[in-house]
Amino acid sequence: xxxxxxxxxxxxxxxxxxxxxxxxxxxxxxxxxxxxxxxxxxxxxxxxxxxxxxxxxxxxxxxxxxxxxxxxxxxxxxxxxxxxxxxxxxxxxxxxxxxxxxxxxxxx
Amino acid sequence: xxxxxxxxxxxxxxxxxxxxxxxxxxxxxxxxxxxxxxxxxxxxxxxxxxxxxxxxxxxxxxxxxxxxxxxxxxxxxxxxxxxxxxxxxxxxxxxxxxxxxxxxxxxx
DNA sequence: CTCTAATGTAAGTCTTCAGTTACCGTAAGT
DNA sequence: ACTTACGGTAACTGAAGACTTACATTAGAG
Numbered sequence: 488x489x490x491x492x493x494x495x496x497x498x499x500x501x502x503x504x505x506x507x508x509x510x511x512x513x514x515x516x517x518x519x520x521x522x523x524x525x526x527x528x529x530x531x532x533x534x535x536x537x538x539x540x541x542x543x544x545x546x547x548x549x550x551x552x553x554x555x556x557x558x559x560x561x562x563x564x565x566x567x568x569x570x571x572x573x574x575x576x577x578x579x580x581x582x583x584x585x586x587x588x589x590x591x592x593x594x595x
Numbered sequence: 596x597x598x599x600x601x602x603x604x605x606x607x608x609x610x611x612x613x614x615x616x617x618x619x620x621x622x623x624x625x626x627x628x629x630x631x632x633x634x635x636x637x638x639x640x641x642x643x644x645x646x647x648x649x650x651x652x653x654x655x656x657x658x659x660x661x662x663x664x665x666x667x668x669x670x671x672x673x674x675x676x677x678x679x680x681x682x683x684x685x686x687x688x689x690x691x692x693x694x695x696x697x698x699x700x701x702x703x
Numbered sequence: 704c705t706c707t708a709a710t711g712t713a714a715g716t717c718t719t720c721a722g723t724t725a726c727c728g729t730a731a732g733t
Numbered sequence: 734a735c736t737t738a739c740g741g742t743a744a745c746t747g748a749a750g751a752c753t754t755a756c757a758t759t760a761g762a763g
Contacts, residue, residue, distance in 0.1 A: 495615070502610015505751080507603065514683050516690055520710060533752050535711060554709045554760045562688055569680050576677055579622040579668040613721075628740060641722055643741060662730045662739045 493545045494571035497564045500544035505529060506537045510560075513547060517559035601653045602679030605672050608652035613637060614645045618668075621655055625667035 501507055509523055520538065524531035538558055541547040545564030549556045609615055617631055628646065632639035646666055649655045653672030657664045 498606070498609050498615065499612070501606045503751080504607070507606065511683075514686055514690060521708090529751085530753060531710080532712085532754085536751080539711085556710065560688075560690065562684075565680070565684050565688075569677075569684055572673070572677050572680060575619070575622050576673050579673060580670055582622060582624055583668050583670055611721080629738090637721085638723060639740075640724085640742080644721080647741085664740065 493564055493567040496544040497546050497568045498571075500540050500546060501568075503537070503540075505533070506541060509534065509537055510541065510546060513558055513560050517557050519552075519555040519557055523558070601672055601675040604652040605654050605676040606679075608648050608654055609676075611645070611648075613641070614649060617642065617645055618649065618654060621666055621668050625665050627660075627663040627665055631666070 501510060505527065508527060512518060512523060512526065520531060520534055523538075524534040527534060538547065538549075542549065542561075545561055545567065547558050547564075548561045549558050551557075609618060613635065616635060620626060620631060620634065628639060628642055631646075632642040635642060646655065646657075650657065650669075653669055653675065655666050655672075656669045657666050659665075
């Protein structure tokens with residue numbers, strides 16, 4: 488699994504509520520750090536640190552624009568997460584159906 | 596978004612490595628608590644607490660079988676997560692493309 | 704060259720939360 | 734009824750990490 492590790496890291500990163508908030512804002516539109524921090528209840532350095540985690544997880548990337556760093560969604564990480572979930576979704580659904588059938592069969 | 600809140604909770608739940616491990620085993624086959632704990636490096640009560648979180652997130656459900664509680668994947672929660680990720684996947688990709696285009700346009 | 708704006712980094716604090724042990728309830732077997 | 738197996742709950746501990754306040758760095762304006 489090539490993207491397996493990336494998906495794991497992405498899931499771990501999105502486990503934090505603040506990082507989810509940052510991520511959702513970046514889904515709407517790419518933004519610099521200051522703008523993100525202005526709309527969140529945490530300080531700007533906190534946002535910087537969260538962005539670092541999101542970047543290490545392959546969920547966002549940055550492009551320098553002068554003194555600003557514009558952060559935007561990285562399709563790679565999101566895609567890896569989607570693939571991971573897709574695989575587990577189908578397999579899990581099959582197992583669930585098998586289990587439900589077996590249970591129904593054992594009931595008179 | 597009807598399942599939005601559920602998807603958010605599911606993401607938060609899967610942020611923990613041990614919960615992911617439990618979830619992945621339940622994808623393979625439904626299991627009672629003791630069996631899960633036996634294959635994990637944590638105690639049985641720890642597994643119980645994790646299962647509670649997973650249940651509150653709509654990712655697993657339980658069915659009583661005598662003294663045992665068989666835990667299995669809950670397709671609702673997994674589906675909600677998939678939908679959420681799908682939406683963000685498409686929207687985020689559009690925003691990314693728009694951004695990339697605008698950036699390319701501003702370069703001579 | 705200096706000043707300001709925008710951001711990353713370091714060090715420290717404080718909260719959160721995963722994990723443990725101990726205890727209690729419940730269900731089936733003998 | 735007694736016992737054994739299974740699992741949830743409570744209270745506590747410890748470590749991971751989220752957040753803050755400095756300080757350092759880089760880029761453009763004047």
